Amino acid sequence: MSEQTPEQNLLTEDVRELLRLITQTDITELSLERGDAKIHVKRTPYAVAAPVVVTSGVAAAPVAVNLAETPAAPIGQPITSPMVGTFYASPSPKDPAYVKVGDEVHPGDVIGIVEAMKMMNEIESEIHGRVAAIHVENSQPVEYGQVLISIVPLD
Template sequence: MKVQEIREIIKLVDQSSIEEFVFESEGSKVEIKKHSGVTYSAAPQIAPVQEPVAAPVQAAPPAPAVAPVVQEAPVQEAPKPAAADQNLHKITSPMVGTFYQSPSPDAEAYVKAGSKVSTDTVVCIVEAMKLFNEIEAEVDGEIVEVLVKDGQLVEYGQPLFLVKPQ
């Protein structure tokens, strides 16, 4: 994740009523918490939900409204399919948005595993800010695997499909 993207997230969280935001991707974790002057602590919600208990806060020098905490955490990767070992082309998301495999909920998917595609074949839609962007294969070949599920949020550069080039 780029610094500019983190700054934009900080601004959005700062302008919203969200008190805490956590994002994990590819072994990185971004955790943002607002400083409201009161610290709340709650027990795990295994039993009935308990009300937060306010703890006194010591005076501290003025701090920014949002304090980002970036932690690198190891993430176990799932075993890669045998197809990933071959020379496959990855069709990636050109933007952050929501992945849709068909033009409407009741329509057939644009492509599925085994579908033949050409450079201008539409393979999916990524919705960003109410704009539906058609994503093209950009390569001639056969879809080997669909890597995301319909309605899933995707990141910039995230692989969506594996294609065996022809």
């Protein structure tokens, strides 16, 4: 059996890009083959069929991905997570959220916390604006670079 070069293998980035294309465009179906790996993604009105990857004749079972769980394109300027962790909208479960949609924020205002390795990291706004959307829920795991909140700048 010959070894595959990186150019012939489907990489995680390839799969993410295919899913991004199908959820953020009018494309309804995509197929890609590289070496022995094949992927086919098809969007239905309510879900995206997750990729079926075939390598050396073995196929993984498809899984449906709810479009409602797919992140929407941010409105305004996004504030992203600087790390992998858990997002918290308030300092404690009994306290109100730092911000809600429609609130005005200024540079330095805390908009949430990302906990990583038992460290609480306050996430601050870098601009003056109005909160247009909150893209994550309290206690939700977040990835590095994931959009947490979108802010429409005010001058």
